[in-house]
Amino acid sequence: MHELSERIATKSTLFYLGDGKVEMAQGQALLAANPGKHFLMGADPRLPPLPEKPTLIDFFKARFATTAHLLQSAAHALKTGQPEKVVLACLLHDIGVASFIRCDHGYWGAQMIEPYVDAEVSWAVRMHQALRFFPDPSVGYEYPELYIKFFGDDYKPEPYIVAEYERARNHKWYMSARLITMNDIYSFDPNARVDLNDFVDIIGRNFRQPKEGLGFDNSPSSHMWRTRMWPTRFL
Numbered sequence: 001m002h003e004l005s006e007r008i009a010t011k012s013t014l015f016y017l018g019d020g021k022v023e024m025a026q027g028q029a030l031l032a033a034n035p036g037k038h039f040l041m042g043a044d045p046r047l048p049p050l051p052e053k054p055t056l057i058d059f060f061k062a063r064f065a066t067t068a069h070l071l072q073s074a075a076h077a078l079k080t081g082q083p084e085k086v087v088l089a090c091l092l093h094d095i096g097v098a099s100f101i102r103c104d105h106g107y108w109g110a111q112m113i114e115p116y117v118d119a120e121v122s123w124a125v126r127m128h129q130a131l132r133f134f135p136d137p138s139v140g141y142e143y144p145e146l147y148i149k150f151f152g153d154d155y156k157p158e159p160y161i162v163a164e165y166e167r168a169r170n171h172k173w174y175m176s177a178r179l180i181t182m183n184d185i186y187s188f189d190p191n192a193r194v195d196l197n198d199f200v201d202i203i204g205r206n207f208r209q210p211k212e213g214l215g216f217d218n219s220p221s222s223h224m225w226r227t228r229m230w231p232t233r234f235l
């Protein structure tokens with residue numbers, strides 16, 4: 001907190017949009033309101049610290065707002081004997097939601113992990129978002145009951161989601177994305193505890209952790225990890 005008393009943490013436009021306002025923090029005005037202070041250009045002391053070379057596990061612990069759903073989905077996939085690729089996809093399928101934003105979370109999550117996982121894993125994470133809305137009787141997947149509660153019984157997915165589903169339906173990796181939806185169950189026992197440690201080996205074998213740390217390896221998604229690390233940096 002001491003550090004924050006010297007530095008100004010800035011809320012980006014996205015935070016304001018979430019409150020229904022098209023606004024942004026104005027640098028000069030903020031400085032005038034905080035005489036003698038500078039803007040925060042690094043770690044926000046209010047958030048749990050990340051190590052210098054953060055790993056996926058570090059992000060699970062310090063930046064994912066909830067991990068129970070991810071862990072339970074992965075545990076379910078493991079229990080039903082799915083291959084490690086599918087278990088990893090289940091473990092990561094909603095990291096877009098857990099670390100950043102709900103809208104188009106499958107796409108955000110897939111881009112975060114794309115440089116570090118098998119292409120089939122990121123493809124499945126991207127596509128589970130669309131497939132979730134479409135039943136597949138051949139494998140016993142039904143439209144989720146919960147979605148009727150969430151979105152109303154007249155909700156129809158937008159045309160871009162329908163088009164994505166149709167493309168995915170004919171893709172060679174369709175079943176990997178479908179398996180995410182089949183393990184994507186909201187009604188697990190809320191008391192069931194799954195330990196992240198149970199997946200450390202699967203992560204180790206299937207997630208190419210960069211030696212520089214996530215955010216510092218100059219990959220196409222490094223900035224996404226840095227932004228989650230430092231969400232209130234001024235620039």
Ligand SMILES: [Fe+2]
Pocket residue numbers: 093094105128129
């Ligand atoms: Fe999802």
Ligand SMILES: [Fe+2]
Pocket residue numbers: 069093094184185
């Ligand atoms: Fe999910």
